[in-house]
Amino acid sequence: MMFVKKAMGTVCAAVMTVLVGQSPMPVQAADTVKIGSVLSLTGGAATLGDPELKTLQMYVEEANKTGGLLGRRIELVHYDDGSEPAKANGLIKRLLEDDKVDMLIGGTTTGASMAIYPLVEKAKIPFISLAGATVIAEPAKTWMFKISHHDRMVGEKVMADMKARGITSIGMLSDTSGYGQSARKEMQAVAQRLGVTIAVDETFNTKDTDVTAQLAKMKNNPAVKAIFVVSFGQGAIVATKNIAQLGITLPHYQAHGSASKEYIRLAGAAAEGVRLPAPALMVAAELPDNDPQKQISLDYAAAYEARYKTDLSPFGAYTRDAFFLWADAVKRAGGFDKAKVRDAIESTKGLAGTCGIVTMSAGDHLGLDVSAFKLVTVKNGAFVLAD
Amino acid sequence: MTSLFLNSRWPGLALLTVVVMALPAILPNAFYVDVAIRIAILAINGIALNLLMGYTGQISLGHAGFFGLGAYGSAVLTSHFGVPALLALLASAAFTAVIAYGVGRVILRLRGHYLAMATLGLGIIVSIVLTNEAAWTGGPDGMAVDGFTLFGFTPSGERQWYWVFAVLLVGTVVLAQNLIDSPAGRALQALHGSETAAAVAGISVRQRKIAVFVLSATVSAVLGSLTAHYSGYVNPGLAGFLQSVELVIIVVLGGMASIYGSVFGAVIMGVLPQVLAGYEGWDSVAFGVIMAAAMIFLPRGVVPSLTAWLRSPNRRRGEGAAC
Numbered sequence: 135m136m137f138v139k140k141a142m143g144t145v146c147a148a149v150m151t152v153l154v155g156q157s158p159m160p161v162q163a164a165d166t167v168k169i170g171s172v173l174s175l176t177g178g179a180a181t182l183g184d185p186e187l188k189t190l191q192m193y194v195e196e197a198n199k200t201g202g203l204l205g206r207r208i209e210l211v212h213y214d215d216g217s218e219p220a221k222a223n224g225l226i227k228r229l230l231e232d233d234k235v236d237m238l239i240g241g242t243t244t245g246a247s248m249a250i251y252p253l254v255e256k257a258k259i260p261f262i263s264l265a266g267a268t269v270i271a272e273p274a275k276t277w278m279f280k281i282s283h284h285d286r287m288v289g290e291k292v293m294a295d296m297k298a299r300g301i302t303s304i305g306m307l308s309d310t311s312g313y314g315q316s317a318r319k320e321m322q323a324v325a326q327r328l329g330v331t332i333a334v335d336e337t338f339n340t341k342d343t344d345v346t347a348q349l350a351k352m353k354n355n356p357a358v359k360a361i362f363v364v365s366f367g368q369g370a371i372v373a374t375k376n377i378a379q380l381g382i383t384l385p386h387y388q389a390h391g392s393a394s395k396e397y398i399r400l401a402g403a404a405a406e407g408v409r410l411p412a413p414a415l416m417v418a419a420e421l422p423d424n425d426p427q428k429q430i431s432l433d434y435a436a437a438y439e440a441r442y443k444t445d446l447s448p449f450g451a452y453t454r455d456a457f458f459l460w461a462d463a464v465k466r467a468g469g470f471d472k473a474k475v476r477d478a479i480e481s482t483k484g485l486a487g488t489c490g491i492v493t494m495s496a497g498d499h500l501g502l503d504v505s506a507f508k509l510v511t512v513k514n515g516a517f518v519l520a521d
Numbered sequence: 522m523t524s525l526f527l528n529s530r531w532p533g534l535a536l537l538t539v540v541v542m543a544l545p546a547i548l549p550n551a552f553y554v555d556v557a558i559r560i561a562i563l564a565i566n567g568i569a570l571n572l573l574m575g576y577t578g579q580i581s582l583g584h585a586g587f588f589g590l591g592a593y594g595s596a597v598l599t600s601h602f603g604v605p606a607l608l609a610l611l612a613s614a615a616f617t618a619v620i621a622y623g624v625g626r627v628i629l630r631l632r633g634h635y636l637a638m639a640t641l642g643l644g645i646i647v648s649i650v651l652t653n654e655a656a657w658t659g660g661p662d663g664m665a666v667d668g669f670t671l672f673g674f675t676p677s678g679e680r681q682w683y684w685v686f687a688v689l690l691v692g693t694v695v696l697a698q699n700l701i702d703s704p705a706g707r708a709l710q711a712l713h714g715s716e717t718a719a720a721v722a723g724i725s726v727r728q729r730k731i732a733v734f735v736l737s738a739t740v741s742a743v744l745g746s747l748t749a750h751y752s753g754y755v756n757p758g759l760a761g762f763l764q765s766v767e768l769v770i771i772v773v774l775g776g777m778a779s780i781y782g783s784v785f786g787a788v789i790m791g792v793l794p795q796v797l798a799g800y801e802g803w804d805s806v807a808f809g810v811i812m813a814a815a816m817i818f819l820p821r822g823v824v825p826s827l828t829a830w831l832r833s834p835n836r837r838r839g840e841g842a843a844c
Contacts (some may be wrong), residue, residue, distance in 0.1 A: 175801065213798050219663055219756045224555065227679075228795070231552035245662040249754045252665065267662070310653070312661035 166207045167470050169194065169460075172225045172250065173264075174242035177217025181367060181396075183242045185450030186264055187212060188442055190239065193457045196437075203464055211235055219245035224251045230257045236470050239456045241256030241265050242449075244312055251278055260463075260476040262456040264449070267316045274499040277480055281456045282448075282489065283413075283502055285317040288389050289324035289506045292362060293410040295320045295520070296330060301359045301385065305334035305352035307345065307373055308364035314340070317364045317389065333357035340369040346376045353382050360384050366391025371400045378404035385409065390507070395445040398515055409520055413513035415451045415488040426486035434488050448489070455487035530698050533781055537694060541687045545680060552788035553677035560791035561686040562748055565693045567771035567783030569740040572697060575777035576706065577631065577733050578713035580637045583644025584768050589651060589760020590617045591745025596666045596755045597657050606669045610746040612625070614739050625731045634767040644765050651757040663756025666749045682751050689747070690784075693740065697780050709733055710778070774815055776822025785824050 171190060174183035194210045204206055211233045215222035222241065229235045230253065237260055241247030244267040254261045254277050262279045263270050271280035286346075296304065304325075308318040318337070325332050334355050336348035352358045354469045361384055363373045372394045377386055386408050393412035398405050414421060418431035434454050438446045462485055463478035464470060482501060490506025511520040548554050570584050594613025598604040604612070628639040651658050658664060668675045675684045700706045712719035712726050720726050749755045758764070767790060775786025793811065797804035819826040 176805075212801075214801055220754070220758050221750055222558065223754055225798070227552045227555045230799075231550040231555075243662075245756055248662060248665070249756065269662075313676045315655055315660055316662075420640070453574050 147456065151211045161361070165205070166208045166209045167203060168211055168233060168235040168237070170226075170229035170233060170238050171210060171240040172215050172222045172229065172238075172246065173212060173240050174217040174246065175214035177215075178477070179217040179242050181447075182264075182449040183214070183217075185438075185447040186240075186242060186453040187310070189438065189450040189453040190457060192441055197461070203461055204469065206470070212240070215242075215246055217243060217246075219243065219249040222246035223249040223253065226253050230259065234367070235259070236472065237460055237475065238375065239264070239453070239460065244316070247278070251275060254278060259472050260460075260479055262459060262479070264452050264456060266313060268320060269316070272498040274497050277476060278499065279459070279494070280500045281459065282452045283506060284320075284500065285313070285389070286320040286324060287502075287504045287507060288364075288411050289318070289321040290328070290343040290504045291509060292387050292389075292409075292423075293324055293328045293330050294504075295409065295509050296360055296385075296387070297328060299385065302329060303331045303333050303357045304360045304362055305336070305355065305358035306332050306362045306364060307336050307348055309340045309366075309369045310337050311340050311365075311369075313391070314365055314369075321362070321364060331357070338365075338369065338373070340365065340367065342369070343372060344376065345373050346380060349380055349382065350378050352384075353380055360387060360390075362387040362486065363392075364389045368509065371397060374401040374408065375404045390448070393510070393517070394447045396447070398512055398517070405512045405515075407512060409509060409511045412449060412510045412517060413448050413489040413506070414508050415446070415448065417508055417510050417519050418488075422518050425488060426491065427488065430486060451488040455489050458487060459485060459492065465489065530702075534691075534694065534698075537781075537784065541691060543685075545683055551679040554683050556791060556795055558683055558686050558751065561690045562744060563767070563791055564784045564787035565686075565690055565744050566741055566768055567775065567787050568693050568697050568780055569737045569744075571775075571778070571780065571783045571817060572700070572709075572736040572773045573733055574700060574772050575779065575782075576713060577709045577730060579730060579734065580633075580640065581734075581737075582637050582641040582762075582765050582769065582771075583647070584640070584737070584741060585762075585764035586644035586647035587617050587621065587741040588745040588748075588764070589647055589755075589757070590620065590794055591742030592666075592749035592755045592759060593651055593658055593745075594663050594742070595746035595749050596664055599667055599786060600664065601657065606667070606750060607671055610743060613682070613746050614742045615741035616733050618739045621735045622731065625734040625738075629727065629730045629734060641765075644760070644762060648760045648762070648805050649759050651760055654844050658757070661757060663754060663758075666755055666843055667749035668753070668831055669747065676751075685747065685753075689744070694780055694784070701780070703727070705732075713778075770812065774812065776825035779822060779824045782822050782824035786822075789823075 173186050175187060190210060194208045197208055198338060199204055211229060213225040215225060225323060238254060239262045241250055241263040242265065245263040247263040247265040247270055259277065261277055262281055264281055266282050266285060268284045268286055270278065306321060309315045313359060322332065334352045336351060338345045338348055352361055363370055365373060370388055388408050388410040390411050392410055393416050414427040415431040418428055418435060421428040434451060435446050438450060459479060459482060464473050467474040467478040480494050481497060482492050482494045490502040492501035494501035509520040510517040544557055545554065548557060566588060571580055573579050591613045594616055595609045598609035598612060599606055624643055628636060631639050652661050668677065676685055708724045708729050711722060712729060713726055715750060716726050771783055771786035771790050774789060776782025793808060797807050815823060
């Protein structure tokens with residue numbers, strides 16, 4: 135009943151707004167600063183958006199407990215785009231025009247981030263995107279920054295490892311999602327550059343429940359010396375299980391989208407021995423003590439798991455890094471002026487996060503190189519460093 | 522007095538025009554103007570579908586597909602081929618009309634559930650093509666669209682675009698009402714009542730159905746083109762199944778065979794998600810409850826049910842076509 139009352143109140147407020155032309159929100163005190171966030175909390179990318187929001191909420195609350203940022207309380211305004219980029223485009227107008235936020239963190243998917251960006255540029259507000267595709271940061275866009283590794287780096291890390299093990303001819307299985315299509319193109323380019331032949335290049339739909347047909351082609355082709363699955367979530371798990379079912383013993387690589395405990399839990403024994411690039415976070419305990427990423431990653435993992443009683447995910451970690459990238463820039467800029475904060479983010483130097491050590495420049499709005507990835511393998515149901 | 526108000530089409534049109542003219546003055550910021558524009562887009566699409574569904578009785582579960590064809594037609598032609606925006610709009614509309622004619626000739630032979638399935642398939646095919654032809658359409662991530670220049674004038678910002686869509690909305694309402702009150706419109710309503718009876722009365726049932734199908738698709742395509750230029754971004758979701766369902770909801774909730782019903786339905790579908798956006802997780806529940814309640818208590822749609830209720834004291838019969 136409370137909910138109905140509250141909803142009715144909002145309806146009345148909205149009607150009043152249209153009639154009277156006043157914002158329904160109470161006037162914000164000057165001592166708050168607003169982060170606006172559009173995330174995919176429902177729909178296909180919900181497994182990414184959920185840890186992203188939880189992480190953001192956790193750090194905003196934590197910062198407020200210790201007096202906020204530069205003495206101002208942080209307020210988080212977030213909306214769900216339902217994994218629908220067009221909806222994100224509408225919601226961002228609400229954040230910019232109605233909620234009047236000072237900073238944007240979000241855009242769970244590449245589609246949403248790209249749909250948002252034209253409005254971001256018009257509004258001249260700094261925006262840290264959580265999405266994965268290279269296009270977000272290449273070429274660098276004035277007001278948009280990227281936090282997660284490029285898909286190209288995944289290819290570089292994986293194929294460098296293949297070559298180190300003497301593998302130069304592989305079978306690649308990528309999905310047909312936006313991520314899979316973009317990544318597949320990047321992988322083909324990297325393979326050519328590093329001298330790796332993709333002998334069998336197959337695709338599948340992320341909703342497929344069986345990919346043995348594609349895998350059988352790889353099994354029966356003697357040129358295939360390793361299998362590289364470029365996917366995430368359910369698709370990656372189905373492929374992993376099928377590889378085990380077909381009794382394929384070739385080296386098996388996955389992309390960083392599978393770097394979550396969820397993947398190991400759902401793929402079970404089939405995941406044993408799989409090699410993949412992952413953020414340092416996933417193997418934090420194994421890192422040497424003087425590694426600047428170690429303590430940060432352990433702290434994040436402990437705080438997240440204690441608060442939400444669920445396993446951490448790299449997507450939450452990206453959000454953590456985005457929040458601190460912003461907080462660091464604000465401190466250096468000495469205020470919340472949008473242009474100054476943008477300049478400060480761009481001049482970030484050597485900022486350690488869970489996903490890498492960030493050094494940005496005018497031409498590099500990601501600030502990570504391939505060393506930000508650790509090559510890990512699955513051993514006894516856990517990720518361990520491969521080397 | 523009431524019956525005069527309810528039976529003439531002028532008071533309704535005057536009211537709509539006044540509201541549309543007054544809105545920009547009272548909307549506090551660009552976000553609200555954007556919501557108003559999105560409502561206008563939904564309303565025009567709703568009216569186009571209502572001509573087909575409400576008046577002619579031919580269900581379409583793939584109407585967003587035509588909207589998507591218009592949007593992507595403009596996006597691809599202007600970005601990949603440098604075609605002027607107006608020409609791209611006309612070409613996309615013509616292309617959509619040809620597709621609708623070709624498909625309509627075949628699937629409008631079907632009735633009821635079979636027609637629903639066929640149109641559903643059509644919409645899904647369009648959305649799959651837009652998703653998979655990534656070289657042209659940008660794939661699932663969509664593509665950016667440039668502004669719209671017409672005779673040297675480029676609308677920019679929500680407030681300028683508002684007038685484009687406002688004029689389009691009022692124009693669509695006027696044209697739709699004219700069509701319905703014309704012999705052609707009466708023919709459509711006749712074949713909704715009984716195709717056999719309409720055929721006996723000398724109406725070429727099949728041609729009329731195809732004509733209204735093509736008209737409806739073309740209006741949506743033109744609207745799709747303008748929407749693509751307005752939002753500066755298209756992705757396959759706008760041609761998807763959920764969008765088609767949303768249009769059907771607008772028609773059914775507002776009222777079948779009611780022009781203002783579609784406008785009202787669009788207002789509800791445009792405003793409700795924004796009002797509920799703050800209640801994460803509960804928004805879908807509340808949305809469902811409101812929809813179910815509307816269908817239980819106002820089964821003919823909101824506007825027809827209310828006009829019938831308003832009429833009942835004057836005319837004890839309380840029946841008749843609304844608006």
